[in-house]
Amino acid sequence: MFISFNGFSKDKxxxxxxxxxxxxxxxxxxxxxxxxxxxxxxxxxxxFKKGGKVKISKGVSTTKACQDMELETSFQKIFDTMTHYAVEGHFLTLSDESGNSMKFVAADWD
Known part of the structure; x- marks a missing residue:
């Protein structure tokens, strides 16, 4: 489950x-x-590589148009720029060189 991403509330x-x-x-x-x-x-x-490094490929996506695509558009713009990862308990945090980050919790937790 996605719990933290630049400017988007956990509720959203x-x-x-x-x-x-x-x-x-x-x-x-x-x-x-x-x-x-x-x-x-x-x-x-x-x-995922030693030393907390990660390489994520440019993703491919279905192409439905939806009413609210702000989150999806923002995610697609920076997801493949994530270069570092940290695992703390059930949490995974991805980050890039520009200070962007996203945090996830395991689906069977929280």
Whole structure:
């Protein structure tokens, strides 16, 4: 579950059912992931490396037009710029060199 993202309240993230899923099959050290921000389904690959580094591919997405796409548009603009990760208990935080960050909690927690 998505719980923190630049300027979007937790209530808005919950209302949009915003989430990422990184439980996809691992191939060549990469994870097949998906994301949902309330409108379109997106897919991507992620490679977590030693030292808290992450490389996220440019995602692909379905192309539905929805009434409120602000969250989705903002997410798509910076998700693949995330270069660092930290895991603390059930929380995953992704961040980039520009100070953007996003925080998630495991679906079976909170």
């Amino acid at each position: 993230l919950v209302a949009h059912q915003a989430e990422i899923n990184m439980s996809g099959i691992m191939e060549n050290g990469k994870i097949q992931g998906s994301a949902y921000m309330g409108c379109n389904r997106m897919s991507f690959t992620a490679e």
